[in-house]
Amino acid sequence: MSILGIKRTPLAWLNLTHDRRKFATSMAGVGFAVLLMFLFTGFKNALYDSQVQVINRLNADIVIINRLKNNMFVPEPFARRRLYQARAFDGVAATYPLYISDVRWKNPVTQQTRPVRVLAFNLADPVLPLPGVQANLAALKLPNTALIDTRARPEVGPRKAGVVTELADRQVRIVGTISLGTDFASGNGNLIMSDQNFLRYFADRGPEEDERSFATADIGLIKVEPGADVDRLVQQLSEFLPNDVKVMRRSGPGNSFEAQERDYWRESTNIAFVFSLLTVMSFFVGIILVYQILYTDVADHWSEYATLKAMGYSNRFLLGVVIQEAVILSVLGFIPGMLISRLLYTGASNAIGLVFLMTPERIVNLYLATFAMCLISGAIAVRKVQSTDPAEVFG
């Protein structure tokens, strides 16, 4: 402190670090509360974020979908000629069709079939700019080949190149891998194949399944020319194209494919309620943990606080000390809590294939919650100090 030119004893710091072991426990306490909050908000966000990650990786500014497709679960394709119509507009640089189908995949080890999702496109189109796709373009051109997602659920069996098994009761050879992750609509994982192979598997799947052809596509990707006004183009396309399709921005707030998907999951599931409740409860657990720590500190230094008061320090000063302790605890507890949460996120992400993102915004929000938590506990713990009567303590 002398560096700042103020010669004051850093009472809050000394109080906290006085007993090293207790200090470590205190930090662990705050850290655990932080971990709990990170865990539950993380699950909530992961469930939402995972639903839109494929959408956000599509190489498009604008998408065209069937009007009925109000979420990725709805298997309604649209007429591909709408995509050709869109090409005539000024500002449209390119359009690519993406074909999607859910299909059964046989785990080559257990022989069990599991549903997976197939994403297919013309290999000449840069539809999904993933490194795995670029590296395997040549191999994907061969008949009955596909790429598998290394982050697909373990139920699909080995997720590596060289696997030969059955897809839609037809042989398939895995020639490479991508890293994408699962979501609710993708079943146990994603496969990528060429549009030619897509026809081989899905043009004629027998009486129970719909047949697919190039006449329809599931998602139409529109790439705009640099500098074009995307919103205006969306409006023009919506006006001009028939009512059987919906034209939207790919991502972003407002009228976008991503927002539509997020809204669907927000409205049709209780995810938000469940995890918000758990987060609020974690917050209270944190208050209790920090209160215990501060209270023990106050109790331990009871006579010292009384002495300070007897010396003429005001209640405000004592309040300041306890609040300082709360702030120090919130910072020092948050860091390990966050680091452990990071590990936990990675672990959970590997275990279930969902995306766990720790964005700066989420970190700041949770830090603010931690800070509030410590402040509330500090405010409760300090009451006892304030009512301290030196005469009583040394009575």
Added chain:
Amino acid sequence: MKRTPLAVLNLLHERTRLLVAIAGVAFAVLLIFMNLGFQGALLKTTVTFYDQIQADIFLTSPQSLEISTTKEFPRTRLYQAAGVAGVERVMPLYLESLLWRNPETRLSRAMFVFGVNPQDPVFAMPELQTAAARTILVQPDTVLIDRLSRADFGPQTVGLETEASRRRVIIGGQYTLGSGFAADGTLIMSDQNFVRFFTPRSFDQINLGLIQTSEGANVPAIAATLRQQLPADVQVMTRRDIIQNDLLYWLENTAIGFIFTLGVIVSFIVGTVIVYQILYTDIRDHLKEYATLKAMGYSGRYLFVVVLQEALILAVTGYIPGFIAAFGLYQLTFQATNLPIEMTLNRLILVFILTVIMCSLSGLISVRRAVTADPAEVF
């Protein structure tokens, strides 16, 4: 012999801290209850409708995963099963989903469809037991709709016409079933209508075979016979088996199992930390007294028992408010979300055992200091 209840007195000594300690344990208990409750409720929604299906034995394709992802198998297997002694009645169940258009918003959503022979008593819902219901079902393009379907499907007035998978459809009546995770809403239609809606599906390929056994029959024995006699292209499951199978599917194949189990584990650890803090502080505060006791000849074992007693008292006193709060939050959750979240006896016992383990564990960690207290050193 009257003994000083040392553990109780130690805890009661500092009232406020005791209250906070109890609150801490209670919150840990509450967190565990909520995690288990949410998991249980989400899983339960997926199997509730089995309660309404009147069958003792179920036939499915070995490739079926759970009710909403089934694979068809030949109806012949069901007729083969009908020949087994003790089988009273066999009924095919056709399953598929279609896009139901909300006539008001004109938006379509996926609806899960049960196709049944109107003469078969497949469902136990009272609305379906009447002759009137059967008359409605046999009419072309007429369906019954689940009252518990999501509001997004639109009005459910009888006689309402809308479009389902590009075909006109008329609501003939309603029933109460619920479908949870697997579907947003359900319909029941006759097998004739089912084939109309889902051409080119035929009557010969069924999704689920329902078998009713005669009064007092030995169901597991019949299931075993069926397993022996039917080819390997069908799976024979009793009611218990199939419910277990679906629950396991959702637990193991979706994130539900993982997420809430992790929630329980972390809550447990946090609870342990809270109790540890309390006991540790207590021991530190009373280190002199503990040392005195030791100097007086009390064994380390005695002190150990005292701390463990404190831990158990905290466990019990924390469990009760935690349980009560959880009960209240369960009600609140049910009102807010309609999730069938329920307190079961098993869960009460499980959480209690977890609480006791949690507190004892903290006790064990914190007691070392008291046990190793050397009177000579302390003074």
